[in-house]
Amino acid sequence: MSRAVILTENFAGMKSQAIGFAQRAGFQTELCHLTPKLPWSLISAPYWPFPLSSVQSFEVADSSILISVGSVGGVINAALRKKGRPSIHIQNPRISACKFDLVVVNPHDNLTGENVLVSRTALHHITSELLLKNKNLWSGHFKTDEQYLVTVLIGGNNGRFILGEKEAHHIADQLTELIKVEKIQVALTPSRRTNPQVIKIFQDRLVPLGAYIWDGKGDNPYLGLLACADTILVTTDSVSMISEAVATPVPVMVLPLPGKSKRILSFIQSMQEQNRIKIFDGHLEEWAVKPLDDTEEIVFKAKRYLHLL
16 A cells, blocks of 8 residues: 655645545555745745744655645655655645646636646545445434435635625524524534634524534544535635535535635636535435535545556
């Protein structure tokens, strides 16, 4: 089995893409968290004159495949690149794609080239087999067989979108209406970026109505929530969460947040054009959908291009 070292900063969304790619490629995986030093942490990584000395020291085995995500990971991967050791970068590297053996991007990255693969969604590890396994594990945990389950995936502030107390109360108003009027079951999980006060608002307002909200204790129910959902609601701030949601066989609706990101909004528009998601305005909609996931195809094309099949 090939061994892959993942080069990235310690951000969940970045790690999930690289780990998902590596796992589905059948690679043994080792995480290498990169921490920029001062003053380079204040300067965009593509402008670092000496990338390897701009981060805290780390070690990478000579024989490992290198998979990087984000601009910091990208410049380190490019600096380590050598013949006979494949270098793969995920997302727009903000430096020339020619500095890698292979680059995987999304359509909104507007990047093309002989060594560039384009995936409609963020890469991840969610497969139909994994969903079935977790449906069997978690079935009955969030609802009875007769109940309709709406899974709610909550993100947080990310410098582009805002999820504060005002937004939490608005979402809680909408979910309260669904519970009381539509008689549906709500199961909600926050992310690492969710403000504790936002979580408390959801707990205070929704738990008394019978909603399930993960409190961070015990086994993480995330995969079970994806697998058991009849509809998934997900906040607009995360391409990764939306990508994982649309890999399921159920309708996905996006909870709008104040803010702006050309990259994320372009991704959301592309998912709308493929009729895979709709914007949530307080009312649930049902329409025919199929799982949308390019990860398996991207992995196959990558391994073929790099002669790893």
